[in-house]
Amino acid sequence: MLGLLGQATKGFGALAAAAAIVGTMGMGVAKAQETIKVGILHSLSGTMAISETTLKDAMLMLIEEQNKKGGVLGKKLEAVVVDPASNWPLFAEKARELITKDKVAAVFGCWTSVSRKSVLPVFKELNNILFYPVQYEGEESERNVFYTGAAPNQQAIPAVDYLANEEKVERWVLAGTDYVYPRTTNKILEAYLKSRGVKAEDIMINYTPFGHSDWQTIVSDIKKFGSAGKKTAVVSTINGDANVPFYKELSNQGISAKDIPVVAFSVGEEELAGIDTKPLAGHLAAWNYFMSIDTPENKDFIAKWHAYTKDPKRVTNDPMEAHYIGFNMWVKAVEKAGTTDQDKVIAALPGIKQANLTGGVSEMLPNHHITKPVFIGEIEGNGQFDVVWKTKDLIPGEAWSRYLEGSKSLVADWVKLNCGNFDTVKNVCLSAAK
Amino acid sequence: MMRLPVPPALARILALPLLALLLAVLLPAGAAHAQGQADISAIVAKFANDSYSDTTDALVELSATGSAQAAAVVEALGAGRLMFDPATKAVFIRTPAGVVDAATGAAVANPPANLSVVRANNRVRRAVDAASGALSLLNPDPVRRSEAAAAVFKSRDAAALATVEAAIAKETVGSVKEALEQARAAILVGKAEVPEAVRLLAIQKIIARGDQEAISLLRSLPADAPASLKAAAEAGIAKVEQNLKFWAVAQNVWYGLSLGSVLLLAAIGLAITFGVMGVINMAHGEMVMLGAYTTFVVQDFIRHSAPGLFDWSLAIALPLAFLFTGLVGILIERTVIRFLYGRPLETLLATWGVSLILQQAVRSVFGPTNQEVGAPSWMSGAFQVGQLSITYNRLWIIVFALLVFFALLLVLKRTPLGLYVRAVTQNRRMAAAMGIRTGRIDALTFGLGSGIAGIAGVALSQIDNVSPNLGQGYIIDSFMVVVFGGVGNLWGTLVGAFTLGIANKLLEPFAGAVLGKILLLVFIILFIQKRPRGLFALKGRAVES
Numbered sequence: 001m002l003g004l005l006g007q008a009t010k011g012f013g014a015l016a017a018a019a020a021i022v023g024t025m026g027m028g029v030a031k032a033q034e035t036i037k038v039g040i041l042h043s044l045s046g047t048m049a050i051s052e053t054t055l056k057d058a059m060l061m062l063i064e065e066q067n068k069k070g071g072v073l074g075k076k077l078e079a080v081v082v083d084p085a086s087n088w089p090l091f092a093e094k095a096r097e098l099i100t101k102d103k104v105a106a107v108f109g110c111w112t113s114v115s116r117k118s119v120l121p122v123f124k125e126l127n128n129i130l131f132y133p134v135q136y137e138g139e140e141s142e143r144n145v146f147y148t149g150a151a152p153n154q155q156a157i158p159a160v161d162y163l164a165n166e167e168k169v170e171r172w173v174l175a176g177t178d179y180v181y182p183r184t185t186n187k188i189l190e191a192y193l194k195s196r197g198v199k200a201e202d203i204m205i206n207y208t209p210f211g212h213s214d215w216q217t218i219v220s221d222i223k224k225f226g227s228a229g230k231k232t233a234v235v236s237t238i239n240g241d242a243n244v245p246f247y248k249e250l251s252n253q254g255i256s257a258k259d260i261p262v263v264a265f266s267v268g269e270e271e272l273a274g275i276d277t278k279p280l281a282g283h284l285a286a287w288n289y290f291m292s293i294d295t296p297e298n299k300d301f302i303a304k305w306h307a308y309t310k311d312p313k314r315v316t317n318d319p320m321e322a323h324y325i326g327f328n329m330w331v332k333a334v335e336k337a338g339t340t341d342q343d344k345v346i347a348a349l350p351g352i353k354q355a356n357l358t359g360g361v362s363e364m365l366p367n368h369h370i371t372k373p374v375f376i377g378e379i380e381g382n383g384q385f386d387v388v389w390k391t392k393d394l395i396p397g398e399a400w401s402r403y404l405e406g407s408k409s410l411v412a413d414w415v416k417l418n419c420g421n422f423d424t425v426k427n428v429c430l431s432a433a434k
Numbered sequence: 435m436m437r438l439p440v441p442p443a444l445a446r447i448l449a450l451p452l453l454a455l456l457l458a459v460l461l462p463a464g465a466a467h468a469q470g471q472a473d474i475s476a477i478v479a480k481f482a483n484d485s486y487s488d489t490t491d492a493l494v495e496l497s498a499t500g501s502a503q504a505a506a507v508v509e510a511l512g513a514g515r516l517m518f519d520p521a522t523k524a525v526f527i528r529t530p531a532g533v534v535d536a537a538t539g540a541a542v543a544n545p546p547a548n549l550s551v552v553r554a555n556n557r558v559r560r561a562v563d564a565a566s567g568a569l570s571l572l573n574p575d576p577v578r579r580s581e582a583a584a585a586v587f588k589s590r591d592a593a594a595l596a597t598v599e600a601a602i603a604k605e606t607v608g609s610v611k612e613a614l615e616q617a618r619a620a621i622l623v624g625k626a627e628v629p630e631a632v633r634l635l636a637i638q639k640i641i642a643r644g645d646q647e648a649i650s651l652l653r654s655l656p657a658d659a660p661a662s663l664k665a666a667a668e669a670g671i672a673k674v675e676q677n678l679k680f681w682a683v684a685q686n687v688w689y690g691l692s693l694g695s696v697l698l699l700a701a702i703g704l705a706i707t708f709g710v711m712g713v714i715n716m717a718h719g720e721m722v723m724l725g726a727y728t729t730f731v732v733q734d735f736i737r738h739s740a741p742g743l744f745d746w747s748l749a750i751a752l753p754l755a756f757l758f759t760g761l762v763g764i765l766i767e768r769t770v771i772r773f774l775y776g777r778p779l780e781t782l783l784a785t786w787g788v789s790l791i792l793q794q795a796v797r798s799v800f801g802p803t804n805q806e807v808g809a810p811s812w813m814s815g816a817f818q819v820g821q822l823s824i825t826y827n828r829l830w831i832i833v834f835a836l837l838v839f840f841a842l843l844l845v846l847k848r849t850p851l852g853l854y855v856r857a858v859t860q861n862r863r864m865a866a867a868m869g870i871r872t873g874r875i876d877a878l879t880f881g882l883g884s885g886i887a888g889i890a891g892v893a894l895s896q897i898d899n900v901s902p903n904l905g906q907g908y909i910i911d912s913f914m915v916v917v918f919g920g921v922g923n924l925w926g927t928l929v930g931a932f933t934l935g936i937a938n939k940l941l942e943p944f945a946g947a948v949l950g951k952i953l954l955l956v957f958i959i960l961f962i963q964k965r966p967r968g969l970f971a972l973k974g975r976a977v978e979s
Contacts, residue, residue: 227646229653
């Protein structure tokens with residue numbers, strides 16, 4: 001109920017939607033036959049609410065849109081919203097509740113990698129579908145999960161390439177929050193940089209606790225590291241809230257993007273909404289979508305989003321686009337399969353194509369990742385990003401990094417091999433061999 | 435940071451004398467200047483290509499012309515006012531008065547409708563700095579000249595050498611002259627055709643700077659430099675690094691004081707509610723958070739109705755935050771905590787519940803995202819003490835934390851309320867027998883502690899995110915400080931906060947942020963084993979119960 005309370009102030013649109021959910025849930029079994037239920041598993045309270053509440057709203061909007069078009073297979077879609085409250089074990093519990101009690105056809109949700117890992121066993125055991133919309137560290141491919149966010153080769157690697165080629169960076173600070181996503185990404189990046197001929201002494205790796213707010217020492221270390229006469233850049237996997245004090249400290253100590261640029265993988269429009277971005281101008285972010293990208297699809301999406309939230313200032317961001325793609329792919333797969341039966345939809349999904357919001361057409365790959373374009377944007381004074389570089393084509397997501405020992409020989413293919421971690425050297429599916 | 439935020443009108447006023455000065459300086463190159471107009475229009479046309487490398491090339495060429503219109507174009511590009519027509523490839527500058535032609539500065543009567551901005555990325559911005567550095571070395575304003583010298587020092591643009599030398603000859607302000615000479619040295623060091631002796635002198639000049647920039651410059655000496663030069667640079671780097679080592683310790687101590695002041699601010703309210711009253715107050719962090727949101731509301735109001743008062747917003751927010759969180763505190767005490775005195779476990783659970791309710795309430799009212807709290811102008815920026823850069827916001831927070839601490843001490847030691855509080859804390863029944871309304875004092879004490887937490891929130895809004903989760907980050911640290919310093923003793927809180935702050939910051943460079951924090955917690959656990967009552971033990975209700 002706390003979650004529903006949270007929505008109440010989000011404008012009447014959301015309130016009405018929330019009321020609709022409560023209403024339909026109250027009507028019970030008789031009506032359940034006529035609708036297809038879709039689970040939304042995003043934290044509406046606790047630390048992650050800052051990022052995940054928006055995704056819940058985006059999903060409600062997409063479902064409302066689809067219902068206006070007549071739903072799916074002639075039935076209306078019905079959103080079932082639960083609040084896992086930024087509590088990882090609760091994610092698993094709520095996922096189980098969605099699947100067994102509400103009998104949802106698919107679930108859209110999770111943000112942090114640890115929440116995804118927490119729900120994995122549930123989705124495998126109960127054979128349901130999870131669409132995961134956030135960029136993550138890779139090294140995973142599960143039959144029941146579809147990864148619509150970026151894998152490391154769709155965000156981290158191109159960003160490093162950009163800095164090395166365009167900004168001529170030779171010294172690298174890999175700064176991150178101390179948990180699985182930054183640690184794995186930095187491991188991949190370190191291996192990649194070394195393969196590009198960067199020496200170990202030109203790489204500085206630094207981890208900080210969640211919510212770190214006193215950046216004085218680290219920023220002065222970065223300053224020192226950057227004074228070796230070689231161009232230096234920071235690759236930041238610092239998570240959410242800790243970013244603001246980090247950028248503030250950078251500008252306090254007089255480090256501007258012109259001296260030491262920071263490229264961030266977790267800073268988007270939503271994160272910048274609460275801060276004065278003028279001192280940040282020129283720092284970079286790598287994403288597969290920016291709100292500022294000028295395409296008819298994107299304009300249309302933003303207009304609908306503003307109309308839905310009744311707030312012309314609400315921003316859109318990359319994970320929202322990932323849900324947009326994922327949701328539409330699911331709809332197409334259900335229509336192709338002619339049923340919401342999970343096995344058939346899982347089989348139908350690879351190969352489904354869906355236009356993304358940046359002018360390309362993303363495709364679901366056999367490894368359950370999608371093809372995405374990569375954009376590098378510079379932060380502007382108004383909290384938006386100016387795209388300064390983009391890949392020519394869409395990049396297919398790689399579940400297993402080709403730069404890590406133990407992972408480079410693995411491939412994921414659920415169509416031909418029916419395996420998420422097939423070892424091409426030993427010629428065996430590791431998960432089946434267990 | 436060096437974006438030269440000069441209003442356009444001023445820029446135009448400055449441009450004329452600049453032109454005159456440049457003409458005087460560049461007389462030897464006067465022949466080139468005669469065709470200046472033609473040259474610059476050819477260069478300016480490159481801006482219409484909408485390519486970062488063309489823009490950068492054009493900037494380099496512009497700074498070499500030294501014309502006043504070039505300075506105006508560079509300035510406009512830096513400020514995002516340089517426009518081009520995608521159809522005709524004509525380049526314009528948008529000024530408040532209207533659109534002017536970029537190459538000539540002549541006003542354009544009917545500018546094309548769909549002008550696009552010439553875009554800039556970091557490389558372009560660096561080139562803008564370098565170009566405007568070279569173009570404003572002779573600016574009448576010493577601050578601009580000093581900035582320009584620093585920009586040239588960074589860009590080491592050999593083309594600017596003649597201008598730098600001319601500027602040195604004219605310079606009268608000592609500090610600017612020094613900066614200019616450093617800029618000259620930075621250029622000379624890297625030039626192969628300069629005599630070795632001159633380059634050696636230049637190296638000495640750079641060593642005298644004694645900072646990270648100097649090391650950076652010395653390290654980037656070209657590989658083909660003569661051996662004597664390399665040796666001098668090596669020796670210089672060693673010398674500067676030695677010097678910086680001393681400053682690094684000073685800097686860590688300063689950072690420690692700064693972290694200590696934040697800990698003190700966060701813990702000081704808890705020193706009352708937990709330290710003096712013995713209530714395990716898990717909602718303490720949310721009082722800090724409410725204080726920060728009060729600041730946001732005050733600033734929001736000021737932005738919309740009285741922008742002139744913005745620099746006073748924190749001063750206005752302080753009493754309001756104190757009153758608001760104090761009242762919330764009294765409300766919590768009267769409705770929840772007073773029924774739970776002497777039952778620490780239930781108090782812990784109840785106040786934790788209260789903290790969740792407050793968080794979600796704020797999330798519902800303001801939304802889950804961060805709110806922007808701006809810094810008044812007197813809290814922005816930094817100044818330099820030797821190699822130590824001290825930021826104003828950190829300095830003011832240290833001062834503010836100490837002020838709050840001593841004010842609180844004064845209240846407890848010198849006012850009737852303080853007397854009652856101490857009486858009730860030391861012996862409740864005796865105090866009641868003397869006619870003190872202990873229930874009322876409990877409520878007021880809790881209100882006081884909460885109010886102090888609220889004004890801590892006003893200060894912390896300057897350095898942390900104002901979000902519903904703000905308080906959670908401080909609750910553990912606050913308990914740590916109060917327990918370590920000695921429950922019930924304000925001086926213990928002061929000493930505890932600064933000890934932990936400095937210890938943390940001295941550990942961090944060696945152990946890293948994560949391990950440093952762990953080591954600190956281990957140390958506190960061991961310390962509490964040895965001295966369960968903290969640094970300064972005191973008798974109080976917590977001791978009795």
